[in-house]
Amino acid sequence: MSQTANLAIEHIATNQYQKEVTANTAFDALDGALAGKLEVGLADADVVLSAAEALEHMVLRATGTLTQTCAIVVPTNTKLYAVLHDADGGVNVAIRTAAGSGVTLAPGERAVVYCDGTNVVEVLRAAPTGVAAAPFDVGCSFNGMPGASAVLLRLPMVRAVTFPADMAGSRGIAGTAATASATFDLRRNGAAFATMTFAAGASTATFAAASETAFVAGDLLSITSPATPDTTLSDLGLVLAGERA
Structure with a gap:
């Protein structure tokens, strides 16, 4: 069955039986891609998200306790993400593709990023929660x-x-x-x-x-x-x- 180019949501086939099943699955996937949040537990190692985890969630919230920088690795599908660095330990967290350099967030920072099909690039960044503007x-x-x-x-x-x-x-x-x-x-x-x-x-x-x-x-x-x-x-x-x- 054919799929959408970016979020890999299945199309409804011609003369398909029970089209509502495919339609409802697509609606759920789109709902997650626009508003879903995924808690990504980190423990001093990169976490590679599956296609379903990445494509069906808009917000990726880093949690856990770290002693070294690690990354959330997303697939190369073009997509927008909002990333929250809420992990403890006072070290940075990156979001990137397997081969890309990506975007690095300081503890407490929030960023909107975009995977362009090759790399993750920054769109917008906010200061850590509770930190006054300079x-x-x-x-x-x-x-x-x-x-x-x-x-x-x-x-x-x-x-x-x-x-x-x-x-x-x-x-x-x-x-x-x-x-x-x-x-x-x-x-x-x-x-x-x-x-x-x-x-x-x-x-x-x-x-x-x-x-x-x-x-x-x-x-x-x-x-x-x-x-x-x-x-x-x-x-x-x-x-x-x-x-x-």
């Missing part, structure tokens, strides 16, 4: 008094970064306080996403942002001074607190 802070300073609509910072991003709502954790100071309120625009690719304001008589700034803002590699972060500059505000220093996305 901080990514951007700092700059400006000596003297900023002019009208002056660009204090023009920074191209080289990786994905997210700044939180209200720019929580960010700081701005001035060597000489403002005479009147002065508001600076923080811009993503030219569009304002947050403000930094020095109130009249203040030498520390407050920040405002309606929501978190995500930058991707290639985006431009800039800071622009007010169109009407303050007459005394000068010698600025600031740090924008973000996180690696």
